Amino acid sequence: MSAFNVAKFGGTSVADFIAMSRCAAIIENNQNTKLVVSSACSGVTNLLVELANGVADADSRAALINQIADIHHAIIDQLSEPTQVEKQVHAILDIVTSASEAASYQSSHKLTDHLVACGELMSTYILTQVMVERGINAVRFDIREVLRTDDNFGKAEPQLDEIGSLAKELLVPLCQNHVVVTQGFIGSDEDGNTTTLGRGGSDYSAALIAEAVQASGLEIWTDVPGIYSTDPRIAPNAQPIPEISFNEASEMANFGAKILHPSTLLPALRDGIPVFVGSSKEPERGGTWIRQEVESAPPFRALALRNNQTMVTLHSAKMFQACGFLSKVFEILAKHKISVDLITTSEISVSLTLDKTDTSGGAPELPQAVKDELQDLCTVKVEHDLSLVALIGNQMENRGYAKQVFGVLDDFNLRMICYGASDHNLCFLVDSSSAKEVIQHLHGELFEK
Ligand code: ADP
Ligand code: ASP
Ligand code: MG
Secondary structure, three states, X not given: OOOOEEEEEOHHHXXXXXXXXXHHHHHHOOOOEEEEEEOOOOOHHHHHHHHHOOOOOHHHHXXXXXXXXXXXXXXXXXXXXXXXXXXXXXXXXXXXXXXXXXXXXXXXXXXXXXXXXXXXXXXXXXXXXXXXXXXXXXXXXXXXXXXXXXXXXXXXXXXXXXXXXXXXXHHHHHHHHOEEEEEOOXXXXXXXXXEEOOOOOHHHHHHHHHHHOOOOEEEEEEOOOOOEOOOOOOOOOOOEOOEEXXXXXXXXXXXXXXXXXXXXXXXXXXXXXOEEEEEXXXXXXXXXXXXXXXXXXXXXXXXXXXXXXXXXXXXXXXXXXXXXXXXXXXXXXXXXXXXXXXXXXXXXXXXXXXXXXXXXXXXXXXXXXXXXXXXXXXXXXXXXXXXXXXXXXXXXXXXXXXXXXHOOOOOOOEEEEEEOOOOOEEEEEXXXXXXXXXXXXXXXXXXXX
């Protein structure tokens, strides 16, 4: 294990000049931090996704590109030596202009990745210069040289062996004498095309890089002082969690706690790298340590919420006491590369939710071709505007916890309850319109009393 510490800064942590200066101060405070992984400046990826989805009207396109340019210029204007960075950022803005025009004719996942990667490519030029101007020996590195992925644009799969050897060859030597500033979220396939790991993927990038350089620690700097018992934006009485296990934190991330990308903890877990989550705005407030072994294992640890759920219900009388129905269903879904998230079954129907974490955003859709094939087997009902609420904890199948949970939710319409399959969670769907209220209510009952 190297003595390197890897620090990741999210969008709000690099939103403006003051925020970037705070990141630099955090780096100055830990001489072991040799690698900095940065997101795009706050709001930029959303604007780029909008352009990538295709904006036909040239004036509207120009207005969006101007917004992106303004965010970066506002920071560049505060640099002592802006000239070089300005040129570099303008070169990327030219790519944004041409790629968004191309997307207005025909968008594609490949073009989307090429375009949305521009956010991280720009922010890292500026962040490096902010650090250099404070006297840090910082150097920008294009992570596409190391973060090799497959060509599943929008949600590319990292190629771990190649990343490991490329990092040893190109990154580790550079870290000996520099603080290396690089991009989260993006990578490249073997043909050199730019790929992305899915929205929020910078956390995952940082963990992959930490694993590849065998880092001693990974810090995720964001806009909240650690992981809370639920999203503090939803429940203002949410409590910070000083220490949490990899298992619990993974469940939280998988069930939608936006604080961490769902895959982030896999690389850290593989290598036993402790992860710290804290606020770059208030580093002195401390944060959450995620470790393999922790002292407490409370029955209820946290509540997570994932919006934009699509539920598909397949109903067939033929399913009753028949073999092979589910395998046929999954054969069709697998053939069309539809990833299923949750599933519950009864005698004559099966409900499932669709997975979606790629870069394009929005609720997952069941493509018409899949619907047509499924309809040869059964009736198909698709429902949107649902949210998944997950209660994360330990040994949840025991001791009548379900009664405690559902007992306080009488007033809400709960759908598709999944309980008992995992020791660490209990989850259910609710109408999106009542999701926040359900979280607030459950939090009040289970965490505040
Ligand atoms: P970044 O841009 O730094 O990656 P994100 O917006 O992706 O930041 O994640 C941080 C946000 O995650 C917080 O502002 C908070 O609203 C949200 N969040 C969701 N669940 C939790 C939780 N359990 N604890 C803390 N923050 C949470
Ligand atoms: N900039 C990307 C996003 O907004 C990746 C990240 O911030 O983690 O999704
Ligand atoms: Mg994030």
